[in-house]
Amino acid sequence: xxxxxxxxxxxxxxxxxxxxxxxxxxxxxxxxxxxxxxxxxxxxxxxxxxxxxxxxxxxxxxxxxxxxxxxxxxxxxxxxxxxxxxxxxxxxxxxxxxxxxxxxxxxxxxxxxxxxxxxxxxxxxxxxxxxxxxxxxxxx
Numbered sequence: 001x002x003x004x005x006x007x008x009x010x011x012x013x014x015x016x017x018x019x020x021x022x023x024x025x026x027x028x029x030x031x032x033x034x035x036x037x038x039x040x041x042x043x044x045x046x047x048x049x050x051x052x053x054x055x056x057x058x059x060x061x062x063x064x065x066x067x068x069x070x071x072x073x074x075x076x077x078x079x080x081x082x083x084x085x086x087x088x089x090x091x092x093x094x095x096x097x098x099x100x101x102x103x104x105x106x107x108x109x110x111x112x113x114x115x116x117x118x119x120x121x122x123x124x125x126x127x128x129x130x131x132x133x134x135x136x137x138x139x140x
Contacts, residue, residue, distance in 0.1 A: 006115070008127060009034050011042055014099040017106075017138050019131045020045055024124050032057040043067040050097040107134055 007029065011021040021042050023034050031054035039049065039060070049055075049064050051073040064071040072094050075082040111130045115123045 006123060006127075007034075009038065010100065010103060010131070011038050011046070012100045012103045013045075014050070014096040017099055017103055018135050019103065022127065022131055024127055026120055031055050032060060035060045036063055039064055039067055039069060043069065048072055048093060050094060050100070052097065103134070107131070110134070110137075 005026075007025050007027075009023040009031065010019050011023075012018070013020055021038055023038055025034070031051070035049075035051070035055050035057070036059070039046070040063075046069050048070045049060075049072065051060075051071070053074050053076050055073045056076050061071045061073065072089055074089065074094070075085050077083050077086065107130060111133070115126045117123045117126050
């Protein structure tokens with residue numbers, strides 16, 4: 001069996017550092033292709049969507065607004081207008097995005113940066129169990 005690389009995207013509650021949802025793929029999908037499904041699945045749970053420039057897509061912003069979610073996503077700076085939009089972002093709210101990176105780092109340190117299973121469905125199950133264990137640890 002060949003070794004495949006997984007791309008894991010986590011949706012994190014920045015107040016509680018709890019993982020709300022995860023998306024796992026074996027293909028090399030861009031973040032802007034993954035975000036719509038995460039937004040649709042978690043409409044009632046998310047008030048503000050924080051994303052880096054990888055989520056810079058007008059369709060994501062439109063979908064989020066339609067679902068009642070405020071998108072705080074930095075623009076890739078191709079013009080002075082993009083720089084002005086980025087300057088208007090609420091820095092205190094956007095700074096909470098680092099909580100997501102904290103959760104990613106904590107999971108990698110506690111449970112390892114790789115999965116041991118060979119089959120994709122077992123790999124997915126292993127990741128879900130790691131996320132659930134993380135949430136239980138945070139709750140205690």
